[in-house]
Amino acid sequence: MLAVLWVAPLLYALWSAFHPAAYEARFVLTAPLTLENFVTAWGKAPFARYFLNTIFLVTLILTVQLSLCTLAAFAFARLEFPGKSVLFALVLVQLLIMPDVLLVENYRSMMRLGLVDTILAIGLPYFASGFAIFLLRQTFRAIPKELDEAARIEGCNLMGLLWRVYVPLGKPAMLAFGLVSVSHHWNNFLWPLVITNSVETRPLTVGLSIFATTDSGTEWAVINAATLMTSAPLLLGFLLFQRQFVQSFMRAGIK
Amino acid sequence: MLKRDWIHAWLLLLPAFVLLLAFTHLPAMQTLIDSFWSTPKGRRPSAFVGTDNYVRMLADPIFAKAMWNSAIYAALTIPASVMLALAMALWVQARFAGVALMRMAFFTPTVLPLIAVANIWLFFYAPGFGLIDQIRGLFGLPSVNLLGQGGSALYAVAVVTVWKEAGFFMIFYLAALQTIPPALREAAAIEGCSSWAFFRRVTLPLIMPTTLFVSVNATINAFRLVDHVFVMTRGGPDNASMLLLYYIFENGFRFWDTAYASALTIVLIAVLTVAGIGQFFVADRRVHYR
Numbered sequence: 270m271l272a273v274l275w276v277a278p279l280l281y282a283l284w285s286a287f288h289p290a291a292y293e294a295r296f297v298l299t300a301p302l303t304l305e306n307f308v309t310a311w312g313k314a315p316f317a318r319y320f321l322n323t324i325f326l327v328t329l330i331l332t333v334q335l336s337l338c339t340l341a342a343f344a345f346a347r348l349e350f351p352g353k354s355v356l357f358a359l360v361l362v363q364l365l366i367m368p369d370v371l372l373v374e375n376y377r378s379m380m381r382l383g384l385v386d387t388i389l390a391i392g393l394p395y396f397a398s399g400f401a402i403f404l405l406r407q408t409f410r411a412i413p414k415e416l417d418e419a420a421r422i423e424g425c426n427l428m429g430l431l432w433r434v435y436v437p438l439g440k441p442a443m444l445a446f447g448l449v450s451v452s453h454h455w456n457n458f459l460w461p462l463v464i465t466n467s468v469e470t471r472p473l474t475v476g477l478s479i480f481a482t483t484d485s486g487t488e489w490a491v492i493n494a495a496t497l498m499t500s501a502p503l504l505l506g507f508l509l510f511q512r513q514f515v516q517s518f519m520r521a522g523i524k
Numbered sequence: 525m526l527k528r529d530w531i532h533a534w535l536l537l538l539p540a541f542v543l544l545l546a547f548t549h550l551p552a553m554q555t556l557i558d559s560f561w562s563t564p565k566g567r568r569p570s571a572f573v574g575t576d577n578y579v580r581m582l583a584d585p586i587f588a589k590a591m592w593n594s595a596i597y598a599a600l601t602i603p604a605s606v607m608l609a610l611a612m613a614l615w616v617q618a619r620f621a622g623v624a625l626m627r628m629a630f631f632t633p634t635v636l637p638l639i640a641v642a643n644i645w646l647f648f649y650a651p652g653f654g655l656i657d658q659i660r661g662l663f664g665l666p667s668v669n670l671l672g673q674g675g676s677a678l679y680a681v682a683v684v685t686v687w688k689e690a691g692f693f694m695i696f697y698l699a700a701l702q703t704i705p706p707a708l709r710e711a712a713a714i715e716g717c718s719s720w721a722f723f724r725r726v727t728l729p730l731i732m733p734t735t736l737f738v739s740v741n742a743t744i745n746a747f748r749l750v751d752h753v754f755v756m757t758r759g760g761p762d763n764a765s766m767l768l769l770y771y772i773f774e775n776g777f778r779f780w781d782t783a784y785a786s787a788l789t790i791v792l793i794a795v796l797t798v799a800g801i802g803q804f805f806v807a808d809r810r811v812h813y814r
Contacts, residue, residue: 271612272626278687279632282644337540344536348529356537363548365800366793369748370769373776373785374551374558397543427532456637458751459769463777474639478755481643489647496643500636507635508628515631515695 286494306494310480313491315468316498319476322388326472327454330392331447334401339439341397342405343431347417363399372463379464388470391461395454401446408442409435445517448510455503473499552793558786570783577787587788589763590771593678597767598746600682601689606738608690610731613697614723630691638688642752645684646671649756677757677765684752689745693738700734701727743799747792768792 287302310316344350345357368375375394376385384390412435420430436443458474465471471479477499481492507514559577564570581587616627633641651657651669670680704727712722750769753759759766759774769792776785 271608271615272629275687275691276629276632278644278648281648285647337543340536341540344533348533348536350530350533353533356541359541359544359549363544365796366548366552367748368547370789370792370796371548371551371555372773373782373789374555375547376776377782378546378551393543394547397540397547399544399548402540452635456639458637458639458754459773462754463773474637474751477637477643478639481646481755489650492643493647496640500640503635503637504632507632511628514635518634518692518695 282493282497285490286497288490306488306490307498310491310495310498314476314480314495316473316476316495318468319471319473319499322470323455323472323474326388326391327451329388330395330454331450333392333396334398334450335443335447337396338398338401338405339431339436339443341402342409343435345402345406346409347435360399360402363397364403368394369457369459372460375460376463385464386466386470390464391470391472392454394460398450401450404442404446405439408439412438444513448514448517452503555786555789555793558783559790561783563781563783573783577784580784581787581791586763586766586771590766590768593764593766594747594768597678597682597685598743600679601685601746602739602742604682605686605689605693605742606735608686609693609738610697610735612690612694613701616694617698617701627694630694632691633688634692636688638749638751639755641684641688642755645687645752646756649680671757673761673764675764677761681753681756681765684756685745685749689742693742696734696738697731700731704730740799740802743802744796747795747799768795 286306287304289303289305341360345353345360371394379385379390379393382390384393416434416438417430420434425433456474457472458478461472462475462478465475468476477495480495560572560574561570562573562576612630616623616630636644649656649670656670670676708726709722712726717725747768750767750773753765753767753770757765759770768788772785772788772792775781775788
């Protein structure tokens, strides 16, 4: 019962998106199926551009996050240096004060940097992810020190050690973080809304909200089609890799 | 040798820390400073005003409304999503036909963008032809505009949050339930323990750490998730669904009153910090169960 209740809103959206507007609130089994709503939505707003923006944004954020945070996590996990605990505490602060909260001030920084309305500006506050550093540090610390020493005896330098031993062994954690990061930034809304104001930079979520609110003349069926369209890639990914998704989200939460 | 390690470490940390400082720590500090200054207007530069912004906040009825709403919103969504999550987990923990499908049904809202979720629900709530009104129609009840009425808008928004969150929390409960040794259940069965008693005396205490963890998360989300407010109500009608973060957005980017927005941000950070400290406290205190 509860499960049915839970999927009802989704099914309802699916129903109306795939049927002509006349059937959007009449459930007749023989109602003709149609893709027209999707075509209309696609034609009414530059969704192709929004898709490109979002894909570019998500890739950019994930790539930078993984490279920067791997380096930092490695330093925290395996090296001893003065100021380590203070610096780590500073990293943890970000888990508390997420960039979403600092909208006003970050907007001003972007203005000073001349980056307002760029995709780079959407990503910048998220590049150094306190969460990624924390997660990877935990993973790296669990790697046996013997491996580390063996590699050093073989004449491996620090970067070689990181690249040949830690990165390969940290892959599951990186994959987990990757899934969480991609779905988070695919879905992120508030900061992109604030920092973008043109079609060229707007990600899908912002584009969708504008499409759904400004065109009051648009039919529900079309809005629903657009809504499903924007979430489809994540949804498909989730259906295909269900287990990985659930495990990643869980791992990310517990640590 | 040691010295070299230091330099290596600092070099490794450098890029991440430049960004962290530039976009988290410095802005947070700057926000605090700004909250004691006035908003620059036209040719009038910003001036030090002490606690004026905070004094104004105390007298601001919309701020009071936003805080009160945030509190109600938290008080509704936290217990509801946590209890539902536990119920779901207990349910889909067993193995029976279709259980995978059920798990999927519960978890799917988690991967959807909150904006998309809001659109779907907007349609659901739509007066006249939305599903809720159609069901009411079957019972001969008049049509209602749940989002358009001051009395129900906040609750309608809270339902959406619960819908999105509960499945996410469910997976933590599922993991926690799997750590309960089956021997306990067998022992309890031999003692003639009813399944309700088992749940209350064994399961519930054992999953307490998870409950606390999930609750803290729900608390943070209650103050952080406002995307759906943009689509569904825009804080209205008449501020009935105004939440703190949305009010910050309005002040900062609609009225361009950045100083007041900074003061509001400080309040939000304070709330999040208290929740975060709660989390550390909880994480330290509750491990003794294992």
